[in-house]
Amino acid sequence: MTAPQKRLGAQELVAAVASVVANEPDMIADMANIAAMIFEALPDLNWAGFYIWKEGQLVLGPFQGRMACTRIAYGKGVCGTVARERRTIIVPDVHAFPGHIACDAASASEIVVPVIAGDRLLGVLDVDSPVRERFSDTDRIMLEKIVDLLVRAIPVGTA
Template structure:
């Protein structure tokens, strides 16, 4: 029987993300790799991925995990609220969040970080866990730095 995969420390995850996005300016490709790295690196997750801002709503982008909601209205649920407020939210108990959208009934806590380039909303990074109170302020800070790396990579080639 093989051993379970080793989890990356926060600094190792940041380094891995920086390395991958440094050579790839395509937003979708970077989002796909970031979602995979987060899903593999962080314990107790059941979903990690992105929603992309299109046509005044959030549309499902690259992710790892169970099937997800395809479209989320602006201001609705945790992701839509983050899109509207343009600030990260750590939700210890999603069932207590007003207007929570239950894409996966197994999710118990959530952290969502906006992806913003300049003043333009590009989407959100959404991470779910089946464990209540899974996410800390340290997780928020790390994920915000990961999103910053993504934005820097895709902005470097924007004219």
């Protein structure tokens, strides 16, 4: 049995992330804490984490949740599509998304946010839920703010 998740409002979670990343310039450390904070704070999630852009593909980074796909090709699935299009995508029903990669069969909806510094793709933030239509525009705005805080915490040229 899992512990009940604490529910934080969007502003509260963004403020907590800002505090955690404020004095930590290491991208991996920040990603690890952000994944944990999102997973603990938001209800109805089964996965929250990052894929890091390496050598033309997305490679599994810090996350919370069940085992995940290790590598995702550019343009494939929701994460690869976000990497290619460099825009956030909310998928209300992953089974209706053409080419969806089912890392966890329990996932029903997903939101993926690109992590971009300047014009450089660093990776994506991927959040999954076993609940259909779990993610809203409010979630998109909140997660994009969190990604912006991550990017601003990383010194230029070190990511």
